[in-house]
Amino acid sequence: MEMLSEVIAIFNRWNKKLLRQPILIFFNLIQPLVWFLLFTQAFSAIGNIPTFRLLTGTSSYITFFTAAVIIQTIASSALNAGIGLVNDFDSGFMDKMRVAPINKSSILFGRLFSSALTTVIQVAIILVIGLALGVNIASGILGAIVIFILAALFGIAWSGISLFVALNTKNAETTLSIGLLTTFPLLFLSASVMPIGLLPSWVQQVANVNPFTYIAEAFQSLIINGFVWQKIEYALIAIFIVGVLSLGSSILLFRRKIS
Amino acid sequence: MDDIVAVEDLHKTYGKDIVAVDGISFTVKKGEVFGFLGPNGAGKSTTIKILTTLLEKTSGKATIDGLDIDADQVKVRRIIGYSSQEVGVDDDLTARENLMLQCSFHHLAKEKAKAKVNELLQTVRLAEAADRRLKTFSGGMRKRLDLASSLVSDPKILFLDEPTTGLDPQSRQDVWEYIVKLNRQGMTIFLTTQYMEEADRLANRLCIVDQGKIVAEGTPADLKAQIGADKITLRFKADDRAGCEKAKELMSKLPGIEAVGQCGDGLVAINGLEIMTKNGSAMVTQVVRTLDTAGIEVEQLNLSVPTLDEVFLKLTGKTLNVVERKEAMGRRGRRRGRT
Numbered sequence: 137m138e139m140l141s142e143v144i145a146i147f148n149r150w151n152k153k154l155l156r157q158p159i160l161i162f163f164n165l166i167q168p169l170v171w172f173l174l175f176t177q178a179f180s181a182i183g184n185i186p187t188f189r190l191l192t193g194t195s196s197y198i199t200f201f202t203a204a205v206i207i208q209t210i211a212s213s214a215l216n217a218g219i220g221l222v223n224d225f226d227s228g229f230m231d232k233m234r235v236a237p238i239n240k241s242s243i244l245f246g247r248l249f250s251s252a253l254t255t256v257i258q259v260a261i262i263l264v265i266g267l268a269l270g271v272n273i274a275s276g277i278l279g280a281i282v283i284f285i286l287a288a289l290f291g292i293a294w295s296g297i298s299l300f301v302a303l304n305t306k307n308a309e310t311t312l313s314i315g316l317l318t319t320f321p322l323l324f325l326s327a328s329v330m331p332i333g334l335l336p337s338w339v340q341q342v343a344n345v346n347p348f349t350y351i352a353e354a355f356q357s358l359i360i361n362g363f364v365w366q367k368i369e370y371a372l373i374a375i376f377i378v379g380v381l382s383l384g385s386s387i388l389l390f391r392r393k394i395s
Numbered sequence: 396m397d398d399i400v401a402v403e404d405l406h407k408t409y410g411k412d413i414v415a416v417d418g419i420s421f422t423v424k425k426g427e428v429f430g431f432l433g434p435n436g437a438g439k440s441t442t443i444k445i446l447t448t449l450l451e452k453t454s455g456k457a458t459i460d461g462l463d464i465d466a467d468q469v470k471v472r473r474i475i476g477y478s479s480q481e482v483g484v485d486d487d488l489t490a491r492e493n494l495m496l497q498c499s500f501h502h503l504a505k506e507k508a509k510a511k512v513n514e515l516l517q518t519v520r521l522a523e524a525a526d527r528r529l530k531t532f533s534g535g536m537r538k539r540l541d542l543a544s545s546l547v548s549d550p551k552i553l554f555l556d557e558p559t560t561g562l563d564p565q566s567r568q569d570v571w572e573y574i575v576k577l578n579r580q581g582m583t584i585f586l587t588t589q590y591m592e593e594a595d596r597l598a599n600r601l602c603i604v605d606q607g608k609i610v611a612e613g614t615p616a617d618l619k620a621q622i623g624a625d626k627i628t629l630r631f632k633a634d635d636r637a638g639c640e641k642a643k644e645l646m647s648k649l650p651g652i653e654a655v656g657q658c659g660d661g662l663v664a665i666n667g668l669e670i671m672t673k674n675g676s677a678m679v680t681q682v683v684r685t686l687d688t689a690g691i692e693v694e695q696l697n698l699s700v701p702t703l704d705e706v707f708l709k710l711t712g713k714t715l716n717v718v719e720r721k722e723a724m725g726r727r728g729r730r731r732g733r734t
Contacts, residue, residue, distance in 0.1 A: 138502055141499060141502065142499065142500065145496055145499035145500070149485065149488065149492075149496055152487065152488060152492070153485070153487040153488070156487050156528070157487070226481075227481060227482075227483060227484075227485070227486075228479045228480070228481025228482060228483035229483045229484065229485055230483075231449055231477070231479050231481070231483055232477070232479070232483030232484075232497070232544065232545075233500060234448075234449055235447050235448065235449060235472060235475070235477040236472060236497070236500035236501055236548075237469050237472040237473045237500075237501065237502075238500050
């Protein structure tokens with residue numbers, strides 16, 4: 137019970153902090169829009185490739201690419217989780233929390249859940265923008281809810297990585313650079329931007345062990361084909377593995393670093 | 396039990412060879428203001444961080460209200476308040492929200508928390524600014540809020556790490572006032588400082604630390620007494636050399652006077668006399684009476700007591716803080732003028 141109220145208090149704190157930074161909200165919203173417009177305009181011809189339609193089930197690149205925009209957004213939100221933590225170390229607020237009789241994990245979970253909430257709202261906005269741009273979600277409202285759930289879970293799991301880097305470096309710039317440096321290659325070395333069958337063979341090999349691939353394929357199938365349970369299962373397995381590793385190591389490190 | 400903090404042979408080593416705290420032992424009594432005075436890098440913050448469970452010690456033993464800082468960590472956290480040098484408040488939140496958040500960390504029920512927050516806001520004179528975000532707050536206001544936030548749980552002991560470092564003189568006065576007030580209400584306070592004046596004004600007892608070791612311990616008066624005598628400086632009319640010589644003769648016969656200088660030398664180059672005594676303030680009346688009876692006219696009389704600056708200088712062979720020292724000297728000068 138005590139831990140729940142601690143997590144809620146810290147969760148609310150982060151939500152308030154975000155709401156009070158309109159510029160940050162603006163950029164969080166503008167970013168997916170930029171992605172949508174830039175990539176889908178530049179690469180719209182990909183939809184005309186016969187194999188693309190064969191592999192994905194759609195000839196609309198923007199429909200396919202929606203998953204990539206969602207994943208990019210999840211990854212950048214996840215990055216903010218770690219940076220927020222670094223700021224707390226710098227400002228002395230972390231010590232203030234640590235010296236209180238609270239469960240240390242509450243500090244992390246409050247942050248993670250707030251970041252997950254932000255992600256879900258962002259994903260909802262992306263889907264609305266997508267609808268406006270002609271993207272149909274084959275799995276309907278229920279599918280959209282599944283997308284939200286997967287996005288929130290993957291957001292939490294992926295945040296673990298930025299928390300881990302943040303706890304190790306305690307430096308916002310480093311956390312940001314490492315975050316960006318991992319996000320972009322992983323995105324392009326996965327099935328997010330291009331169906332796996334169209335990727336060169338070495339990229340395919342990387343993509344096969346890249347968690348982004350499984351998340352992307354789950355989103356793609358929900359948007360293009362409807363409910364393909366196997367894809368959702370794979371995505372959940374990928375989230376589980378990433379989550380156990382990243383959150384497990386972050387919590388361990390956090391407990392050790394701030395014991 | 397009288398001691399609320401008991402520290403025994405505490406060591407903290409970073410890595411292999413950086414020794415931050417090098418075997419210190421001390422106790423803090425219930426209800427006192429205990430000061431840890433030393434320059435930057437003396438190990439003050441390290442000690443306070445160990446006692447507040449923020450940092451693991453390398454070896455030694457420390458208890459707070461009988462609770463072991465390692466074995467009873469959570470219990471220790473329930474009874475302490477801590478205000479760090481960094482001022483741990485959230486700038487995106489309002490003063491009230493910051494305090495409410497602290498209340499939730501201490502699991503206060505909502506109604507109780509609201510009342511407590513209002514009370515604390517009044518105490519630190521932030522009631523009017525309560526619902527403003529901290530971005531608009533001055534350094535002094537932020538520090539006051541930070542102090543308030545360390546008090547939400549009614550701690551038995553409050554740890555203050557350099558509470559006035561970086562504050563303007565007015566805010567410093569305010570913080571001192573709160574510390575004195577809290578202590579009067581019965582709260583034990585452990586504070587670190589690099590300011591002599593702060594330790595002198597606030598601490599009932601203090602430790603002087605340097606390079607991870609305690610170099611002296613006692614009340615400010617005890618420590619100053621180690622330096623030796625108070626000094627009474629007399630100044631006579633410039634042409635009254637005979638008066639000065641007469642005074643010198645009388646003074647050397649007066650019981651309680653330890654040493655008398657030469658006429659004309661010392662602080663006042665013109666026509667002055669320096670007298671050393673153990674108990675300056677008590678001796679002043681006798682000095683004045685003696686001189687008056689003898690009909691010697693005194694133009695000016697100064698009493699100066701040894702300062703902690705001098706104690707520190709004597710113990711470590713170095714000055715603590717040059718800027719602060721000058722400031723303290725200035726204040727002392729004013730006080731001396733009034734004597």
